[in-house]
Amino acid sequence: MTLLSVRNLRVTFDTEAGKVEAVRGVDFSLGRERLGIVGESGSGKTMTGRSVLRLIRPPGRIDADEMTFDGIDLTRASETEMRGLRGHRMAMVMQDPKFSLNPVMRVGAQLMEGLRRRDHVNKTEAHKRAVAALEAVQIRDPDRVMDSYPHELSGGMGQRVMIAMMLIPNPDLLIADEPTSALDVTVQAEVLSILDALVRDRGMGLIFISHDLRLVARFCDRVLVMYKGKIVEELAARDLLNARHPYTRGLLNCLPRIGGPREPLPVLDRQADWAR
Numbered sequence: 001m002t003l004l005s006v007r008n009l010r011v012t013f014d015t016e017a018g019k020v021e022a023v024r025g026v027d028f029s030l031g032r033e034r035l036g037i038v039g040e041s042g043s044g045k046t047m048t049g050r051s052v053l054r055l056i057r058p059p060g061r062i063d064a065d066e067m068t069f070d071g072i073d074l075t076r077a078s079e080t081e082m083r084g085l086r087g088h089r090m091a092m093v094m095q096d097p098k099f100s101l102n103p104v105m106r107v108g109a110q111l112m113e114g115l116r117r118r119d120h121v122n123k124t125e126a127h128k129r130a131v132a133a134l135e136a137v138q139i140r141d142p143d144r145v146m147d148s149y150p151h152e153l154s155g156g157m158g159q160r161v162m163i164a165m166m167l168i169p170n171p172d173l174l175i176a177d178e179p180t181s182a183l184d185v186t187v188q189a190e191v192l193s194i195l196d197a198l199v200r201d202r203g204m205g206l207i208f209i210s211h212d213l214r215l216v217a218r219f220c221d222r223v224l225v226m227y228k229g230k231i232v233e234e235l236a237a238r239d240l241l242n243a244r245h246p247y248t249r250g251l252l253n254c255l256p257r258i259g260g261p262r263e264p265l266p267v268l269d270r271q272a273d274w275a276r
């Protein structure tokens with residue numbers, strides 16, 4: 001079943017230096033699956049993800065021939081309707097918990113605030129559900145975490161708290177933007193297995209934005225490869241490491257090889273590229 005359908009999505013920034021086309025006509029659809037978006041820095045991955053939630057601030061502008069989420073026309077939805085969807089039926093997890101958690105509020109209070117506001121439950125019930133959400137992301141000492149401020153948590157813990165917060169409303173669609181890139185490998189694997197279980201058990205659709213082709217090849221079902229604001233290739237994740245498209249091959253050739261020399265990822269020369 002198609003959960004999200006996007007046709008000819010464009011994101012444009014009117015800057016003093018002229019028009020920057022960050023996303024230039026992107027088409028994709030998503031079911032209850034794990035869709036990876038890969039591509040070098042600046043290729044438009046984040047802007048594509050944020051567009052779905054209509055989270056692009058002026059001077060950025062979103063245009064699309066179609067952007068439908070579960071039958072709802074996102075291009076025509078009012079801001080009030082969008083607020084009703086965001087953080088409820090569609091949610092986004094960002095790379096750094098620092099930007100999503102309130103630094104001066106204890107974790108428990110943040111989790112409970114959303115629950116009480118949205119679901120109008122009493123304090124005891126909100127507390128119970130917040131603890132259950134932390135347990136669902138495999139936090140073993142939820143009471144300590146509830147009492148902590150965000151800065152008192154490790155990166156991995158902060159990431160789990162953020163995922164727990166996004167998952168309390170049981171969204172149908174989760175957009176995860178580099179959700180594990182700040183984490184060490186063990187914690188990364190744990191966070192991925194939590195996301196994986198959510199797609200499997202709750203039938204959620206997941207858009208997983210990442211630089212890490214190996215990770216996406218292992219973790220996702222399908223992958224979009226973006227370059228300069230366009231999708232240059234769409235393929236099954238298991239075929240990613242054997243992709244034939246020259247750009248995708250280029251990205252793959254930049255993967256560090258064990259024992260081999262490390263080559264830097266090529267980065268677009270934005271001035272030159274956008275002027276073209």
Ligand SMILES: Nc1ncnc2c1ncn2[C@@H]1O[C@H](COP(=O)(O)OP(=O)(O)OP(=O)(O)O)[C@@H](O)[C@H]1O
Nearest residue numbers: 013015020022040041042043044045046047048270
């Ligand atoms: N406020 C802005 N004004 C002008 N251009 C912008 C603005 N915000 C983003 N862009 C441009 O949009 C393009 C796409 O950015 P985006 O963040 O989607 O890339 P990305 O693929 O997610 O990169 P990264 O992996 O580094 O996060 C970039 O070239 C960027 O310069």
